[in-house]
Amino acid sequence: MTVTFDDILAARDRIAGQVDRTPARHSRKLSRLTGAEVWVKFDNLHFTGSFKERGALNRLLQLTPDERRRGVVAASAGNHAQALAYHGGRLGIPVTIVMPEGTPFVKADGTRAHGAAVVIKGLDFSGSTEEARRLRDEEGFVFVSAFDDAGIVAGQGVCGLEFMEDVPELEALVVPIGGGGLIAGTAIAARGLKPSIRIFGVEAAMYPSFLARRRGETPRCGGQTIAEGIAIKAVGDLPFALADPLVEEVLIVDEADFEKGVAFLATLEKTVAEGAGAGGLAALLAYPDRFRGLRVGIELTGGNIDARMLAVVLNRELVREKRLIVYRILGDDRPGMLSKMSAVIGGLGGNIIDVVHNRLALDVPAKGAEFDIMVETRGEAHAIEIRHQLEEAGYALRMG
Structure with a gap:
């Protein structure tokens, strides 16, 4: 070929x-x-x-009348599957798709929505291909490779x-x-x-x-x-x-x-x-x-x-850009501590998204607490500015 x-x-x-x-x-x-x-x-x-629609439709349009009647089978993680299912449905050609375990729901559901029969089989694409070829041999389907x-x-x-x-x-x-x-x-x-x-x-x-x-x-x-x-x-x-x-x-x-x-x-x-x-x-x-x-x-x-x-x-990606960052702060477990930390962060324009207290970590004093404060920042420079201000305020930061 x-x-x-x-x-x-x-x-x-x-x-x-x-x-x-x-x-x-x-x-x-x-x-x-x-x-x-x-x-x-x-x-x-x-x-x-x-992009799979062009190839799928071209292949389906090349089937003989007998092959159209028998229907096609393919192995696909989703896009080839949806393309075959959609155009097979348009053309009145039965389509069976074998998908690997773990295929994203959006792709499996999309394939079913176009009228194809979906079989989940195989740990990966190779396993699904083996099952598709078995169905070809047993059911008389035409096997349509996603690429070969x-x-x-x-x-x-x-x-x-x-x-x-x-x-x-x-x-x-x-x-x-x-x-x-x-x-x-x-x-x-x-x-x-x-x-x-x-x-x-x-x-x-x-x-x-x-x-x-x-x-x-x-x-x-x-x-x-x-x-x-x-x-x-x-x-x-x-x-x-x-x-x-x-x-x-x-x-x-x-x-x-x-x-x-x-x-x-x-x-x-x-x-x-x-x-x-x-x-x-x-x-x-x-x-x-x-x-x-x-x-x-x-x-x-x-x-x-x-x-x-x-x-x-x-x-x-927000984490990579330091626009979303977690400051881990070791402090005393007493009323007002979180309010003071929040004042430092908010005073510099940081937006606190989440706060987690950890009082059971063995490397934290019994009368202390560890605070994980997730903050939305304007970027890396802003994140560093907030960190420095927290340190200047006397807070011990373990990571940031």
């Missing part, structure tokens, strides 16, 4: 009018943040919230066509890598329109399967990542063969940068990204020297993040 530029053009014609053409916009705020000239492709605006399929890759390549047509001045594209379908299709399409375009991939540090295969190493993958959409232990054979010659460099990104990417897209760009969807921005934050001054396109692949996790990420 292979996928050519003409295959991607055919996929674009096949799915035309059935999948949104998402906007690509220049971001002055992200450009200022990263030092690159940044354009964002907002694939979180698809009806199902991710020519129809899927060709459909995903339409993203690259749209991006380069809308922003032909781009010098580089930064694309998250899970199974590899998106980067393979995007690279073929982008190079077909502009041979000089530079292609960079992004992998989570816990799941560097593409880079390991490129180096001829056995990938060491595992662990809980916020970028679960690209938490794939083995890149697809077809996508790797197609993308490897076209990808200039694969950048490994740590969890903190994925979190920052999600937070900055929310606070600066006013848009919601899931962990994997923020991979392009995370790479720009982690490797600023690679992209400084370049005209760079980042593919915001999806926005299907659990609301609780989004809240956690945003609060953790």
Whole structure:
């Protein structure tokens, strides 16, 4: 199997009018943040919230009448699942999805809402794939890989066509890598329109399967990542063969940068990204020297993040920026102590969010108490100012 530029053009014609053409916009705020000239492709605006719709629909439209009747089965952490479920429902094609244990509720519920049968099986994507293939063999379904399929890759390549047509001045594209379908299709399409375009991939540090295969190493993958959409232990054979010659460099990104990417897209760009969807921005934050001054396109692949996790990420970013800080103060356990501490903090404009008393810690005197005071500040300088003022007032701070 292979996928050519003409295959991607055919996929674009096949799915035309059935999948949104998402906007690509220049971001002055992200450009200022990263030092690159940044354009964002907002694939979180698809009806199902991710880029997966193009590939899923293209593959479904290539099924024979008999295959449509039998229905399809797939393994997915959520975005491929929702795309297949939605377009399968539109086309009257039965869809069964196998999801790993621990899949975010928003993705499982979204898949069911589109009419698919959902099976939770497998500790990870590999386990779910094994179960999906078992169902294929027993039930006669057509197995549709999330990435290792020519129809899927060709459909995903339409993203690259749209991006380069809308922003032909781009010098580089930064694309998250899970199974590899998106980067393979995007690279073929982008190079077909502009041979000089530079292609960079992004992998989570816990799941560097593409880079390991490129180096001829056995990938060491595992662990809980916020970028679960690209938490794939083995890149697809077809996508790797197609993308490897076209990808200039694969950048490994740590969890903190994925979190920052999600937070900055929310606070600066006013848009919601899931962990994997923020991979392009995370790479720009982690490797600023690679992209400084370049005209760079980042593919915001999806926005299907659990609301609780989004809240956690945003609060953790406040902690990183010292805009949310805990002062642990050792003091006497007598009336008025907390009032005096509050007066110092409030007098400098700090906003007390929470207070916890600890009277049972054995390293605290029996007549003393430990106070954990969570304070909202204006930033690191303000947090330091409050700390110094507390110390000058005679309070012993253990941490801050």
